[in-house]
Amino acid sequence: MSLIGRHLTAQTVAPVTTQGAAWSPEPWIEDLHQMQRTLTTSYANLQWLIDVRQVNLASLVDDAEARLRSAGSDVEARAVLDRLLRKIDDGHVELEWPKPSAPARALSAGAVSDTEFCRAIGFVVRPGAVSVTAGLKGYLALDSNQTIPAGLVTIAGRRIGVLRIGVFMPEFSPALCVEAVRTLGLPLTSSCADACRDTIETLAYARLTALLEDRIRRLTASGASILMVDITNNGGGSEWAEAVARMMSSRALVSERVGFVRGSHWARHWETVVDTLRQYAATASREDTRLLERWAAQADAARRQAEAHCPASGGCEWLGRAGYATGLVGSATDSTFRGKPWGPTVFSPAEFSYRDGLWTGPLLVLVDQGTFSAAEEFAAVLQDNHAAFIVGARTGGAGCGHTDGGTPTVLTHSGATLEVPDCARFRLDGSNEVNGVIPDYLLPWRADDGARFRAQLLQRAMPEILRQMQRRRVRAIDH
Numbered sequence: 132m133s134l135i136g137r138h139l140t141a142q143t144v145a146p147v148t149t150q151g152a153a154w155s156p157e158p159w160i161e162d163l164h165q166m167q168r169t170l171t172t173s174y175a176n177l178q179w180l181i182d183v184r185q186v187n188l189a190s191l192v193d194d195a196e197a198r199l200r201s202a203g204s205d206v207e208a209r210a211v212l213d214r215l216l217r218k219i220d221d222g223h224v225e226l227e228w229p230k231p232s233a234p235a236r237a238l239s240a241g242a243v244s245d246t247e248f249c250r251a252i253g254f255v256v257r258p259g260a261v262s263v264t265a266g267l268k269g270y271l272a273l274d275s276n277q278t279i280p281a282g283l284v285t286i287a288g289r290r291i292g293v294l295r296i297g298v299f300m301p302e303f304s305p306a307l308c309v310e311a312v313r314t315l316g317l318p319l320t321s322s323c324a325d326a327c328r329d330t331i332e333t334l335a336y337a338r339l340t341a342l343l344e345d346r347i348r349r350l351t352a353s354g355a356s357i358l359m360v361d362i363t364n365n366g367g368g369s370e371w372a373e374a375v376a377r378m379m380s381s382r383a384l385v386s387e388r389v390g391f392v393r394g395s396h397w398a399r400h401w402e403t404v405v406d407t408l409r410q411y412a413a414t415a416s417r418e419d420t421r422l423l424e425r426w427a428a429q430a431d432a433a434r435r436q437a438e439a440h441c442p443a444s445g446g447c448e449w450l451g452r453a454g455y456a457t458g459l460v461g462s463a464t465d466s467t468f469r470g471k472p473w474g475p476t477v478f479s480p481a482e483f484s485y486r487d488g489l490w491t492g493p494l495l496v497l498v499d500q501g502t503f504s505a506a507e508e509f510a511a512v513l514q515d516n517h518a519a520f521i522v523g524a525r526t527g528g529a530g531c532g533h534t535d536g537g538t539p540t541v542l543t544h545s546g547a548t549l550e551v552p553d554c555a556r557f558r559l560d561g562s563n564e565v566n567g568v569i570p571d572y573l574l575p576w577r578a579d580d581g582a583r584f585r586a587q588l589l590q591r592a593m594p595e596i597l598r599q600m601q602r603r604r605v606r607a608i609d610h
Contacts, residue, residue, distance in 0.1 A: 156199040158544035159208040163199060166212070166549055167192045169540045174551040175392050175531065176221055178449045179563045184220070191218050209545070221565060222503045222529025223552040229545070248319045249308035252328055254335075257303035262295040263497060264361045266586030267593075273349060278304045278339070281346040283353055287594045291495075292355030294346055299368025299375065299505045301335035311335050336371060340485050343378065347489045357597070359495045363523060363585075367504025367532070370479035373457050376509050377465065377480060380518040381491040386457040387511060387556040387564060389531065390450030393437050396538050396553055397451065401434035404459075404476060411473040419471070426459045426477050456508055456531070456556050493604055494519040495596070497589070498568060500578045503529040508556060510568045515559035520600040521570040522589075524577075530565030531556045571603070572596050 170188060171177065180186045198211045209228065216224055243251070262280055264270065270293065272282040280295040301307045311334035312319075317327070350358065358379065377384055391397040405427050412423035433453035455461030460478040465487045468474025474481030496519045498510050507526045513519035531554040540549040556564040574592060576585055 154204055156202055156208065159199050159202070159205075159212075160196055162542040162544045162547070163192060163195055163212065163215075165540065165542055166215070169549055169551060170219075170224075173392055173394065173396075173538050173540075173553065174224070175390065175450060175553055175555045176563060176565050179555070179565055180219065180221070183563070183566065186219065191215055205545075209547075212545075212547070220528070221552070222527050223532045223550065223565075225550045227548040227550065229547060243319045245309045245312045245319060246305060248312060248317075248323070249305045249331075252308070252323045252331070254302050254305040254308035256305060257298060261364070261582040262297075262361055263363050263582050263585045263589060264293045264295060264359060266583050267293075267590055273346070273353075276342070278306060279342055279346055281350060283350065283355060286590075287597055289357055289597055290354050291357045291359050292347075292350030292353070293359045293361065294343075294350070295361045296343075296365060296375070296506075298365055299372040299509065301332065301339045304335070304339070307335040307338050310338060336483055339371070340374065340378075340483050343375065344486060344489055347378065351490070355492075357493045357495060357600075358490050359497065360519075361497045362502055362506045362509065363497050363499040364501035365503070365506035366501070367506050367529065369505060370457070371483060372505040372509040373512065374480040374483040374485040376512050376518075377487050378485050379490045379494055380513065380516070381488040382516055382518045383462055383464070384512055384516045384518060385462040386455040387508070387515070387558060388452065388461075389454050389456055390452050390555040390557060391433075391437065391534075392538075392553045393440055393449075393451050395437075397534070398434050398437040400535055401430045401437055401453075404430040405434065407476050408473065411476075415473075423473065429453065429459055450555060456512070493600055495600060496521050498523040498526050498570060499576055499585075500524055500527050502526040502568070504532055507564055507568050511556070511558055511564050514568065514571070520572070520596070520603060521568060522572045522592075522596055523570050523574050525570070525573075526568040528565050528567040530563060572599060 167188070174180075180188065192215075195211050195215045198214075199208055202208045202211060212226060216226055264284070265272070265280065265282065267284045267286070270282050270284045272280065282293045284291050284293060297303065308331055311331045314334060315330065317323075317331075323331070347358070360379065373386060391400075408423045408427040408430065412420045412427065415423055430453075433451060436451035436453065439447070439451075453459075457479045458475075458477045463478050463481075465485055468478055468481040471481070494513065496510055496513060498506070498521060502510065502523075503526065507529060510519070510521055510526065514521050530552065532552050533550065534554055537550060538553050540551075541547070542549060558564055572592070572595075574588055576588060
């Protein structure tokens with residue numbers, strides 16, 4: 132379904148300035164009203180903002196307009212719009228301010244290494260991602276690998292395997308790109324077009340998945356009886372999060388239901404799904420054709436929902452509803468769609484070569500206020516299926532993000548790009564994932580705590596966490 136995580140790039144449109152002329156708030160007020168129109172017509176979490184957050188959007192806009200009229204410069208006006216978004220406080224509602232366009236860097240023969248090539252196409256080390264679990268007393272790292280750090284620690288007599296997943300995508304691990312480039316034997320003398328980058332990304336995901344599988348198997352062989360997965364400060368990523376959840380659960384997971392903003396964007400999305408499935412059906416086996424036609428009919432019904440406009444004033448449900456976070460299929464084994472080229476169209480984890488249930492023991496997942504988007508999806512699907520014990524602080528609250536590139540709005544005056552989510556994921560209890568994932572065991576972590584102090588608080592709580600996790604597991608077995 133291509134439900135993308137946190138937006139990582141910025142527009143490079145030159146901003147409009149009023150240097151040399153008397154400053155006027157009117158162009159900025161026009162941008163403000165353009166933002167308001169986008170929020171009231173294209174924002175997936177509008178009803179959540181009104182009903183759950185109890186935010187009066189019209190009042191926020193009125194306040195922002197008054198502040199703009201009192202402003203005296205572009206800098207002050209920009210601060211007003213940033214303040215408006217902080218009041219909305221949705222991890223996927225973002226203003227990306229324009230930056231001067233940087234000249235494209237040519238990749239000429241002999242001038243670029245594979246590392247520089249990978250950096251040029253967006254594979255960069257993510258700064259500031261520190262593991263909390265590495266600070267636990269007695270922690271022993273498996274090795275020096277930093278793509279997915281892993282180790283062992285013994286607490287209250289229990290040998291615990293530890294994994295740190297800093298992000299659910301390979302783009303922050305340049306080594307994966309370098310390995311892919313060398314495997315493919317790509318020349319480093321020209322730019323890398325979309326098809327080239329897709330090929331590199333596919334190999335990088337394959338290597339990332341294989342690395343995670345190796346970590347789980349090695350921790351199991353080392354005698355770990357509990358697996359602790361640290362996704363604190365994990366800003367999200369891609370659908371790979373759903374595959375990872377299934378690698379760490381012996382239970383058959385059912386993904387969250389999805390809601391989508393009615394309109395042309397999702398109508399095109401569902402139309403593309405219909406066309407893709409029917410093209411595959413034309414040459415598939417009789418059994419597969421029957422399935423593909425059934426899913427195509429479901430996608431076509433979703434397309435009709437997307438085309439049925441629902442005014443902000445009510446009269447129908449704000450969001451259309453169809454499918455799951457994983458696509459039209461919410462639960463399947465790793466082999467269900469193996470060898471089926473259309474598999475990822477109906478079940479996104481089928482894009483990756485993963486194996487179900489590599490870990491079969493108790494699973495503990497650490498989250499905090501810096502856990503967003505696809506990382507929240509990972510925690511939510513495990514919690515809703517009673518497949519993991521979630522520990523830490525309530526997650527940041529980004530939920531579902533952008534499909535097929537999203538629906539960006541470029542503001543006419545400033546050139547800033549307003550991004551709003553066009554989809555929502557709904558938990559087992561019907562709540563919107565944008566609420567944030569509330570842990571089963573809350574730790575007194577604050578967003579500005581250092582990793583060392585967080586580790587101390589976690590260490591102190593671990594005996595009780597293990598007791599509660601065991602009681603929860605015993606009750607589940609009894610039922």
